[in-house]
Amino acid sequence: MKMEAEVYLNNEYVGTVDEPLEFVSRIREERRLGSITSNLNIHYIEKSNEVYIECSKGRARRPLIIVKDGIPLLTEKHIKQLEKNEISWSDLVKQGVIEYLDAMEEESALVAFYENELTPKHTHLEIMPLAILGYCTSLVPYGNFNQSTRLNAGSKNQKQALGFYASNFSVRMDMDVNILHYPQMPVVQTIMHDISGYSKHPAGQNIVVAIMSYKGYNMEDAIILNRGSIERGFGRSTYYRPSIAEELRYAGGLMDEVCIPNKDIKGYKTEKDYRLLEDDGVIFVEAKVKEGDVVIGKTSPPRFLSSMEDYSLASNIRRESSINLQHGEEGVIDFVLLTENEEGNKLFEVRIRDQRIPEVGDKFTSRHGQKGVIGLIVPQNDMPFSASGIVPDLIFSPHGIPSRMTIAHLIEMLAGKTGALAGRYINGTTFDAEPEERLRKELLSLGFNESGVETMYNGETGEEYQAKIFIGNMYYLKLKHMVANKIHSRARGPIQLLTRQPTEGRAKEGGLRLGEMEKDTFVAHGAALLLKERFDSDRTIVPVCEACGIIAIRDEYRNKSYCPICGDNTTVSEIELSYAFKLMLDELKSLGIYPKLELEGKY
Amino acid sequence: MEEELFKEYQSRLPRKLIDDIRDNVPKSISAAKLKKVLEAASEEYAAALVNPGEAVGVISAESIGEPGTQMTLNTFHFAGVAEMNVTMGLPRIIEILDGRKELDTPMMEIYLNKAMAKGKDIEELRRFALALKETRLQDFVTEFSINITDLTVIVKLDKGKMKDLGLTNSKIIEAISKQTKMLNIKDDGDSLVVKSKSKDDTFNEVYKIKEKIRGLHIKGIKGITQVLPVKRNDEFIIVTAGSNMADVLKLEEVDSYRTTTNNIFEIEQVLGIEAAREAIVREVYKVIESQGLNVDVRHIMLVADTMCVSGTVKGITRYGVVSEKSSVLARASFETPIKNIINAALVGEVDELNSVVENAMLNQVIPIGTGLPRLVVRQPSGKKQ
Known part of the structure; x- marks a missing residue:
């Protein structure tokens, strides 16, 4: 005897149904017709004979094309209409051509990857295979050639890359932000770069990478940089950090005062520390500051007003509470802002800018989770060079490849090289990329070895290396972890x-x-x-x-x-x-x- | 003559080494040669001794602890091998070193005496193994029911299972009545009718009887939940889940010299503290070996010695070995500082500052290594300055 199936709505018991399968398919039909909300997912668990209906917020859902009898509901007609802008995405959802599934309902769906794989058993079709990945992961070119853990690492690295985060950055007061100088669009792109408008916020630069060792300074994931490339602007960035002071009001009508503190104030530093302040107590723009320098001069009323005696002397025993640069900080004053906050207190914000030129210990990464820190910066004349005179910007250690199996890293170099030589962007979309074979053929027609290797010469002696070196172009990202923010030592x-x-x-x-x-x-x-x-x-x-x-x-x-x-x-x-x-x-x-x-x- | 030489070296070599030399040296050896052998042995022995002031404890701890960080946390399973699930890896080491009495997976390896070990009569072996397994009443009963009018419990027996286990109704009745005297049991062929001896029983009490007889031990050895005859190096042994060394060793089919358990507490009870020490070393080393790590046995021996010096097995916990420490500060710095200090204050304990932790706390030189030697100067007698 078939038991009645229990029905749970948002994990709360609501009742039972006699024919759970029929019930579930009817609800789905209604959802596709639009008579109930499309923000609803339903799933029947046969083992425990329970039906789960979910329509709460905070579920991760993804869109799929509905398939009936092995035929996708999305037709050429829809695509033409879309191209002509007659219908939009939400119309497709309303028409029941596309629906969103959550993790639970996905369990009862059979999703085809490609259209030609469809059988009558399939219930859904991927809009495109790339849709199984998230935004950052879609930005990894040739992702289907990488180990999945490397894709995770690669997309995590991209989130930490310096770039051009907002075009109005010069008037913003963001905490701890970096702007990459001369950001570029990658030569090897994915479709996601187009969709997301990556050209408006690029986060890396195209450089020439050679896979070889060099004096052992790229052991254990370290990388070697060409000083010439750095001097030409590779990996340069600016670090912005605001200092904020507020004129607080205290009980008894007392308040903070932004000014150049008087010498008789409690905790007065030295005259030198206040030298950069203007008459209003705030530092001037373009002042060069070092650690300990006062950026905003401020005095506060005494902390405890216990007796009347203190009260009468209150003006004399005000405290020094200036904002000064912390240990290890330096830079140039970039921007000064005077305003008022929600409580009506005067607010002083001073933004400090500091140019960061790549130095030993700064962290860089490709888009394949191949991160590393600079181990050595080599003058351009000492760098190895190819027969055609190409000098790599970066030397990457070959030991990073076998254990991590980031084949896409190698393919990107090949594709980047082809793209750079042919003067075009390469489509490296995961599952839908330009095939490696074609790239190799094109590379050959451009007069290079089709495998991407080249004869290289020792930059110091001019001797030819016995091995052919794999060299190509790829997109490199500078990560926000810079030694300047981390270096630390102490004796006393x-x-x-x-x-x-x-x-x-x-x-x-x-x-x-x-x-x-x-x-x-x-x-x-x-x-x-x-x-x-x-x-x-x-x-x-x-x-x-x-x-x-x-x-x-x-x-x-x-x-x-x-x-x-x-x-x-x-x-x-x-x-x-x-x-x-x-x-x-x-x-x-x-x-x-x-x-x-x-x-x-x-x- | 020879014996005199051996005696001479007794102070320089341990007895075991002297015995080994005596056993392995050719009988016809000359006194001069024997002296040479003994001299060489004593030199080697002296060179292998640990220097005074060497921090053997810390070195052992580091030598076991460092490879321990690479240990897999979970149990290994060997696919396709008839093996029982045994706690291995870090959890097992923790279990041993904590000196736990209740193991996660107690296990025995029962070696058999010659006739049976050869496995000529497999059927007999199987029967013997099965007979070891603890059998409760509920294991071969299809139904326990209560007759409300008669206030009796009716136990329906599964004849097939009983035959497998070699049980008869009379044997069962005997086993039950051995354990409880207050029951009258009537043999009813396919079922047993159990009635209380006291006349005025309530339904509640009958129900209690029913629940009680369910778990009664009928046959086999208590604690042994699973048996598995295994062929190992040309002989059959029985591997069991659950352990009861005392009872197993009483069986005459069992080779009591080699039969063993992984329960160290049981070994201590049955065979004594030296055997327990040996078992700790063996069990810990087994785990370390199974993980492919390489730790010198002597480090484990030191740990085992520490656990056993008091005469009983003590775990390396605040209730075990650590509680034996004489220093209040050392105990307090391990775990539960407040408890230790307050208890010490109540009795006015004195910390002699003789060991490492206490002195490190006070920023004094620790009595280890270079901190151990003291300079003693004899004052010139008679003269006063």
């Missing part, structure tokens, strides 16, 4: 107030932690004294009462030590220990535990 520096240990993080000029496992390596080597020295950063000398073992008090003024419990009549010895341990003893005391130090001779 700020410490934390509570523990007296070094601060953490680049912004606070912190130390690099020698953690527990690193400590273990010292122990394993038996390097006891080295370990002690490493951890000496917070060592202190503490007076200890020998009678009760508690930490005593040293009174330098009276040149005397005494114990808070035993008083003057006791011996106080000074011992050395880490401040963090002293802090722990203090915390134990605050818990009501009495930690006693029993002293004995060191030897």
Whole structure:
């Protein structure tokens, strides 16, 4: 006996149906007719005999052409109408030619990839095979020749590429943005570049890439750049960062004031730090700034207004609260904006610009997840060159290819080379690209080796390399991870107030932690004294009462030590220990535990 | 003569080595040559000794821990091989080193005495294996029902399964009545009628009886849930899921010298602490080997020794080995610091600062490696300055 199938609407039980399959197909029919919303998906699970109807928000859905009896509903007539602009996409959805499926309903659909694969069993047809990919992945040329994980990596890299993100960037105040100088359209494109208007926001440059090793500086995914290419503008970008100050209002009619701070103000820096400020307290445009320079001068009222005494002196004890450049930052003032925010407070925004020329450690990538950092910048005259005198802009390591199997990376080089020589764009759309064979033939007709390899010469000695080098053109992207934003070192520096240990993080000029496992390596080597020295950063000398073992008090003024419990009549010895341990003893005391130090001779 | 030489070297060589030399040296060896052999052995032995102050514990931890990061998290399955699902990899190592008493997949390898191991009578082997398996009443019963008017439980038996297991009605009745004295059982051919001995029973109590007899142990060895006779190196052994060493070793068909379990706690109970130590080493090494890693056994031996020194197997947890540490600070720095410090404060514990962690905390020189030696200077006697 067939049980009634339970029906769930947006995962809530609503009732049962006797003939679930018939019910599901009827709902689908109604949806295609337009009598119920097209934002509805239905799926019958045979195993548990349940029907799921979904029409909530936030589902990922994708469009497919409906197929009936092996014939797609989308006909030549529709396409002609579309070309003439008589109908639009939404008309096709309304007519029930195209429908959107969600992940659940997809389970009950049989989707054909190409039209000639259609059989009567099929329920849907892909609009085009590329539609199985997302936007960023569609931008990878020859994607069907790559391993899927590389496509994921490649599309993730593209999101981090520097480009031309908005044409009104010069009047925008965006946080942490970069603009690539001289962005280009790729020679090897996909159809998605056209559809998305990539020409309005390109994000990379076409360069000549040679796959070879060079002095070992492109080991482990590093790349080698031609200094000449950099000087001609490859990979140059500008980094923008705004500093923002607001004139806040406080209780009692007090408020912040943007101005050049007076010398008698609490926390006044040095005159030199304020030198770039104009009379209104804001820096002037095109001023060159370095770390520590004040960008917006500001003073604030005192933090606590406890007694009347403070009140009367309030004007005198205002605090310095200027905005200055953080550690490691430098640049030129690009843009100054004075405005008012929603609360009616005066708002000062200053944008700093900094040109970033590629340097060792900057990260670049092709569109196939083949990212790497610059390992060496070589003068153009030392770079290898081909028989025709072509010097690569970038040298990529051959070891990156076999394990990652990014065949599309190689095909793109071939296609890019053909495109650049023939002076045309190459269609590299995934599943629908110009075939490699044709590219090879064209390359041959252009007078090059059809496999893309060329005879190359050592740039330093002029000797011919024994191996033929695979060289071609491809689209490279500069990624937003630049060393200038990450470089960090510390010898001495700020410490934390509570523990007296070094601060953490680049912004606070912190130390690099020698953690527990690193400590273990010292122990394993038996390097006891080295370990002690490493951890000496917070060592202190503490007076200890020998009678009760508690930490005593040293009174330098009276040149005397005494114990808070035993008083003057006791011996106080000074011992050395880490401040963090002293802090722990203090915390134990605050818990009501009495930690006693029993002293004995060191030897 | 020879014995004297051996005696002489007793302080320089462990007994096992001396015995090995005695067994392997030709009987006709001259005293001078034997002395040479012993001298060479003692030199090699001294060279292989760990230097004082070497941080063996940390080195062992790193030597096991580093390759451990490459270990596959999940169980390996070998397709096509008749093998049972056994916890391997990291979870198994954690299980062993934590000293857990309840294993995820307890397992035994039962070796058989000669007659059976050869596998001449496969049918007998199969029957013996099947007899090991724990059988409960519910395993061969089609239905438990209650007769409300008589207040009896009617147990319908599956004769086919019973024949397979070699059971008869009388055997079942005997097994049940051995375990509960308060039941009257009547043999009814295809079913058993169970009635309570007490006269005034309520329905509720009959229901309870029904639930109770379901799980009664009828046959086989408790804890053994699956048996699998396997041929290994020309002999048949029985691999079981579930483990009960004490009971299995009592069977006379079993070769008690080689039969083993992966339950270290059971080995400790049955065979003693030295066997348990050996089992820890073997089990941990088995996992490490199966993952294709290369760790020196001596590191694992050190861990096993640490777990067994107290005389019972202790896991490397805050309840086990770590709780034995004498230093309050060392215990507190491992896990549950507040609990450790408060308990230490309640009894006024003293930390002698004799070990590594405590001294690292105080920024003092740790007593390991270069931090270990101390300089002792004899003061000139008599004279005072």
